[in-house]
Amino acid sequence: MTNEIEELEKIEQLKKNLLTKILSKQAFERLSRIKLVKPELSSQLQLYLIQLYQEGKLKTGVSDEQLKLILESLSSKKRYKIIK
Numbered sequence: 001m002t003n004e005i006e007e008l009e010k011i012e013q014l015k016k017n018l019l020t021k022i023l024s025k026q027a028f029e030r031l032s033r034i035k036l037v038k039p040e041l042s043s044q045l046q047l048y049l050i051q052l053y054q055e056g057k058l059k060t061g062v063s064d065e066q067l068k069l070i071l072e073s074l075s076s077k078k079r080y081k082i083i084k
Contacts, residue, residue, distance in 0.1 A: 015046060015050065018050060018053065019031065019046060019049065019050070021061075022049055022050075022053050022058060022061060022062055023049070023061065023062050023067065024061055024062065024063050024064060026063070026064035027062050027063060027064045027066070027067040030064055030067055030068075031045065031046070031067065034071075041071075041074070041075070044074060045067075045070065045071065045074060048070070048074065049062065049070075
């Protein structure tokens with residue numbers, strides 16, 4: 001049990017290190033704010049960015065504007081319903 005927790009923490013730290021390398025400071029801050037509000041969207045976005053990086057499709061760092069565009073494309077695929 002403790003091993004699993006340590007392993008998860010290690011993976012989260014590796015993801016954080018990689019994302020700080022990929023994203024500009026503003027983009028990383030935006031991702032952190034998204035994580036507070038919509039953790040599932042943040043996880044999806046993190047995995048997407050890491051995949052792009054691993055495939056070599058990210059030649060330069062991701063700016064805040066680029067992150068916004070990626071967010072728009074991801075959220076347009078998923079419609080959120082507002083329940084009143």
